[in-house]
Amino acid sequence: xxxxxxxxxxxxxxxxxxxxxxxxxxxxxxxxxxxxxxxxxxxxxxxxxxxxxxxxxxxxxxxxxxxxxxxxxxxxxxxxxxxxxxxxxxxxxxxxxxxxxxxxxxxxxxxxxxxxxxxxxxxxxxxxxxxxxxxxxxxxxxxxxxxxxxxxxxxxxxxxxxxxxxxxxxxxxxxxxxxxxxxxxxxxxxxxxxxxxxxxxxxxxxxxxxxxxxxxxxxxxxxxxxxxxxxxxxxxxxxxxxxxxxxxxxxxxxxxxxxxxxxxxxxxxxxxxxxxxxxxxxxxxxxxxxxxxxxxxxxxxxxxxxxxxxxxxxxxxxxxxxxxxxxxxx
Ligand code: COA
Numbered sequence: 147x148x149x150x151x152x153x154x155x156x157x158x159x160x161x162x163x164x165x166x167x168x169x170x171x172x173x174x175x176x177x178x179x180x181x182x183x184x185x186x187x188x189x190x191x192x193x194x195x196x197x198x199x200x201x202x203x204x205x206x207x208x209x210x211x212x213x214x215x216x217x218x219x220x221x222x223x224x225x226x227x228x229x230x231x232x233x234x235x236x237x238x239x240x241x242x243x244x245x246x247x248x249x250x251x252x253x254x255x256x257x258x259x260x261x262x263x264x265x266x267x268x269x270x271x272x273x274x275x276x277x278x279x280x281x282x283x284x285x286x287x288x289x290x291x292x293x294x295x296x297x298x299x300x301x302x303x304x305x306x307x308x309x310x311x312x313x314x315x316x317x318x319x320x321x322x323x324x325x326x327x328x329x330x331x332x333x334x335x336x337x338x339x340x341x342x343x344x345x346x347x348x349x350x351x352x353x354x355x356x357x358x359x360x361x362x363x364x365x366x367x368x369x370x371x372x373x374x375x376x377x378x379x380x381x382x383x384x385x386x387x388x389x390x391x392x393x394x395x396x397x398x399x400x401x402x403x404x405x406x407x408x409x410x411x412x413x414x415x416x417x418x419x420x421x422x423x424x425x426x427x428x429x430x431x432x433x434x435x436x437x438x439x440x441x442x443x444x445x446x447x448x449x450x451x452x453x454x455x456x457x458x459x460x461x462x463x464x465x466x467x468x469x470x471x472x473x474x475x476x
């Protein structure tokens with residue numbers, strides 16, 4: 147077997163819906179304010195997709211950009227791994243729809259449900275496929291239309307989430323030391339009741355009761371999730387760095403899941419990284435779950451904050467609970 151790094155993130159492409167919804171827009175329909183939302187979360191606006199824009203279509207746009215940036219054709223893909231908690235349908239997978247849209251005829255396509263760290267989980271799966279020789283080129287996508295599973299009558303969650311997609315081509319490492327140096331993924335299913343969509347699955351199939359009780363929307367115990375996120379993301383940073391044999395002062399940029407600025411600041415503080423080395427764009431997009439890390443990565447690349455040789459630390463936490471991290475040398 148090849149030595150690690152087995153695989154590299156060759157590119158990042160993103161897509162967001164054009165419709166911008168500001169905090170002021172939300173405060174017209176909910177008992178909230180721009181000031182409260184900015185102070186408690188750091189979010190200023192988010193993108194909301196219309197009914198004509200599916201998760202597969204957002205994924206297609208992001209994927210085409212990622213494929214073009216890597217100089218890879220859709221027909222070269224061996225696998226497509228889509229991380230999402232808001233699939234277009236429960237069956238079949240959004241990845242299969244994406245495969246058809248891209249014309250990626252050779253690819254095996256499947257979704258994974260790992261919530262906000264979904265991109266990191268998908269990256270881990272992609273790296274494994276490359277390392278085991280089952281594929282050379284894998285498309286990893288994090289894509290969400292969280293607006294369809296958000297209760298816009300619940301001010302404690304409605305202000306947090308947004309829609310978007312990000313995609314990466316993951317392929318065999320192109321040079322010594324270049325690529326994914328480590329990944330770390332973990333879960334604790336005992337804590338599932340703190341952040342979930344209780345209704346609409348096979349345990350409580352969609353019914354008039356489910357819709358009346360609004361249990362097909364996300365429910366969250368915000369404070370508990372906040373505390374768990376701070377602890378888990380700190381631990382995940384340590385673990386990815388340890389596994390990569392990299393120290394915090396060698397990290398050029400921390401790209402955390404964009405859920406709450408206070409969680410990001412606590413994570414950076416624990417890791418000993420100044421905020422100047424942390425990518426933050428949740429003010430523009432809110433929490434886009436599995437799309438948040440590629441959306442932040444793409445902006446960091448576009449702004450020149452990541453370049454060849456940069457050491458990048460990814461970290462995320464979400465429903466499940468699930469959490470994960472990765473160190474990549476670009
Ligand atoms: N506007 C105004 N007031 C609001 C509000 C809103 N949008 N949402 C909640 N409040 C009120 C509450 O009703 C509460 O009022 P009370 O004190 O009279 O009961 C008060 O603000 C404080 O609520 P609390 O939930 O304790 O606030 P918080 O500081 O914990 O912030 C979150 C709430 C949701 C922003 C925060 O808990 C959070 O970000 N949690 C983690 C979320 C997350 O990351 N989830 C995804 C993980 S991937």
